[in-house]
Amino acid sequence: MDSLYLQSFAQIDAKGFRLNGKTLLPYHSTDFLKKIYQQQKLQYPKFHKMDTLCQMGLLASEIILKEDNLIESIESHEIALLFANAQSSLQSDQTHILNFSENQASPANFVYTLPNIVLGEICIRHKLYSETNFYIFENFDIEKLLKQATILLSTTQHKMCLLGWIDSIEEKPNCHLFLLNKTGTVQATKKHLQALI
Amino acid sequence: MxxxxxxxxxxxxxxxxxxxxxxxxxxxxxxxxxxxxxxxxxxxxxxxxxxxxxxxxxxxxxxxxxxxxxxxxxxxxxxxxxxxxxxxxxxxxxxxxxxxxxxxxxxxxxxxxxxxxxxxxxxxxxxxxxxxxxxxxxxxxxxxxxxxxxxxxxxxxxxxxxxxxxxxxxxxxxxxxxxxxxxxxxxxxxxxxxxxxxxxxxxxxxxxxxxFKKATAKYLGGACVNDANHISGPSRTGEGLYRATKLTLQEANLQPQSIDYINAHGTATQYNDEMEAIAFNRLQLQNTPLNSFKAYLGHTLGAAGLIESAIALKCMENNTLLTSLGFKKQGTSQSLEVITQTRSRDIQTILKTGSGFGGTNAAVIFSKNG
Missing domain, CATH: 3.40.47.10 (Thiolase/Chalcone synthase)
Structure with missing residues (x-):
């Protein structure tokens, strides 16, 4: 396969909550993720139990997969999910350390001490029986992410890939999800995606 | 290739x-x-x-x-x-x-x-x-x-x-x-x-x-499928493991009966082992000799798939089925051919599977080289 095509993208970061570059909600330093949830009129109580990583992933994937009813038009095994970050599940890890130092480890928190849980949450939400991989990169590296997506789409039966960088540093969201397709009009080059961040 | x-x-x-x-x-x-x-x-x-x-x-x-x-x-x-x-x-x-x-x-x-x-x-x-x-x-x-x-x-x-x-x-x-x-x-x-x-x-x-000084095996295929069920509990129908194994068999171009031995995940939790028994029965793999290495090694988390594959490859090389340590009496609702005695058997093809938090399931198939 020579190239992949960008179908749509969603972002949650210091610039706000955006779909295909258009701001849907400007950034707000307090309860930003909750505000997106309310604005999008999501009714999914599990959201409130999730850690920041999962909340970001859920909100950003929701807007992409619901756009033009995409999720209704594809088979449940056609979209692979490849996410990466640098910090793994650091926030939940630190909460777990605090909890067990006080002899109060909590299963509700412990389960979030794995970075791939966000992929599971998205699959549960949309009933996706597809491949999920979580990678750890020291830095947000579009080229490396694209390479993994290209390998996956050229060697498996998936038709699309939701490719993402998802991190939160000092509680600031930094989530960029790209829906890549084997066909399309806008080539998903490193340069093009880089310009969107 | x-x-x-x-x-x-x-x-x-x-x-x-x-x-x-x-x-x-x-x-x-x-x-x-x-x-x-x-x-x-x-x-x-x-x-x-x-x-x-x-x-x-x-x-x-x-x-x-x-x-x-x-x-x-x-x-x-x-x-x-x-x-x-x-x-x-x-x-x-x-x-x-x-x-x-x-x-x-x-x-x-x-x-x-x-x-x-x-x-x-x-x-x-x-x-x-x-x-x-x-x-x-x-x-x-x-x-x-x-x-x-x-x-x-x-x-x-x-x-x-x-x-x-x-x-x-x-x-x-x-x-x-x-x-x-x-x-x-x-x-x-x-x-x-x-x-x-x-x-x-x-x-x-x-x-x-x-x-390789000795190329012991060929990789025939592998797949990873989410079961979209629960972040810390496996699907009751074994859907993810079923699909991952099925895709792996397809890639390897093999029928279930061609698998000589399964090294499964077998964590010894109620839910995991039950889920595996259901998935392997759905795959018609219930009569294939199967074991878990967890009672030898413990659950080594991210290393489990590798150390267990490495040992399973050793078993294939030596034509040896290792007893599934810790197993005495069937404890799953559907039966599995759990290995109860270490013994010799010609092994040409092995299936290795695993499942984890976040709904992940994965399978790989190796065959003997030469």
Whole structure:
């Protein structure tokens, strides 16, 4: 396969909550993720139990997969999910350390001490029986992410890939999800995606 | 394109190299020991922890990683291959050196530091690819590695898995009431949960059989499928494992009856083992000899897929089926052909599976080479 095509993208970061570059909600330093949830009129109580990583992933994937009813038009095994970050599940890890130092480890928190849980949450939400991989990169590296997506789409039966960088540093969201397709009009080059961040 | 696998190596409480580990397992030895108040956590804990002596001059996990890599290099015709620009290293781990993480210091514990360490220590041409896919990380690494070869992104791949037992993981699994105080009993009617274990292991994969002193196996296929059910509980229908195994059989172009032996996940939790029994019955694999290595090794988390694959490959090479330690009486609603006695059997093809938190399931198939 020579190239992949960008179908749509969603972002949650210091610039706000955006779909295909258009701001849907400007950034707000307090309860930003909750505000997106309310604005999008999501009714999914599990959201409130999730850690920041999962909340970001859920909100950003929701807007992409619901756009033009995409999720209704594809088979449940056609979209692979490849996410990466640098910090793994650091926030939940630190909460777990605090909890067990006080002899109060909590299963509700412990389960979030794995970075791939966000992929599971998205699959549960949309009933996706597809491949999920979580990678750890020291830095947000579009080229490396694209390479993994290209390998996956050229060697498996998936038709699309939701490719993402998802991190939160000092509680600031930094989530960029790209829906890549084997066909399309806008080539998903490193340069093009880089310009969107 | 053929993908060859070999130069396997491992280190765990049963031994410093794969050959010793395999020999110990043939004798029915377990690396799990029961002791009180480990990591100041009250009660009896059965864990597979390395004996003292691995903590210097490098940290325990780094020592284990290096010993396993060094051992694997001895099994290549040209150990220099590790630094070749056509070689990709993949590291699989759930928590890396999580024991170094405090609420104030996060720098040393980041998983990418393991990648940087291996890159600098061995002067690799590329930064390793790090996969953190819960308990299927190791199998995911093998699958990702094979695809790098098939898409010609690399000519050789070294897949490494490593995880430690720590207060972090033990306290978490205790809070789930998911551990057995005694040595775990996969698929048994009295099973109570997991024992944690630590290990590092390596498998080399290449499109060129000539890199191995002995190319023991061929990789025939692999797949990873989410079961979209619950973040900490497996699907009751085994949907993810069913689909992952089915895709793997398709890629390998094999019927279920061609599989001679299954090394399954078998964590000894109620739900996992039951889910596997359902999935394997749906796949018509209920009469294929099957075992779990968890009562020998403990659950080594991100390393499990690698060390267990490495040992399963050893079993294929030696035509040996190892008893599924800890199993006495069927404890799943549907039957499985759990191996109850270590014995010889011609093994041409093996299936390795795993499942983990976040709904991940993965399967790989290897066949004997030559």
């Amino acid at each position: 053929d993908v060859f696998a070999g130069a396997t190596a491992a280190i765990c409480p049963l031994g410093d190299n794969l050959e010793v580990i395999f020999e110990q397992m043939c004798f029915g030895k377990s690396g799990i020991k029961t002791s009180e108040n480990c990591f100041d956590l009250p009660g009896d804990h059965s864990l597979a922890i390395m004996p003292p002596g691995y903590e210097s001059p490098m940290s325990k996990l780094k020592t284990m990683l290096c010993r396993s890599i060094d051992d694997s290099l001895l099994k290549l015709t040209q150990p220099k291959l590790l630094t070749d620009s056509n070689t990709q290293v993949v590291i699989c781990s759930t928590k890396g050196e999580i024991n170094k993480l405090s609420t104030k210091n996060s720098n040393e514990a980041g998983l990418y530091t393991l990648g940087n360490f291996v890159k600098n220590h061995y002067k690799l041409a590329h930064t390793p690819l790090i996969i953190s896919n819960a308990c299927v990380s190791g199998i995911s690494g093998i699958i990702n590695g094979a695809r790098s070869l098939k898409s010609k992104q690399a000519q050789n791949v070294l897949v490494i898995g490593a995880d430690l037992v720590s207060k972090f993981t033990l306290s978490g699994f205790l809070s789930f009431f998911a551990t057995d105080e005694q040595v775990c009993r996969p698929y048994d009617s009295d099973r109570k949960g997991i024992n944690l274990g630590e290990a590092a292991a390596c498998i080399w994969m290449s499109s060129n059989a000539g890199i």
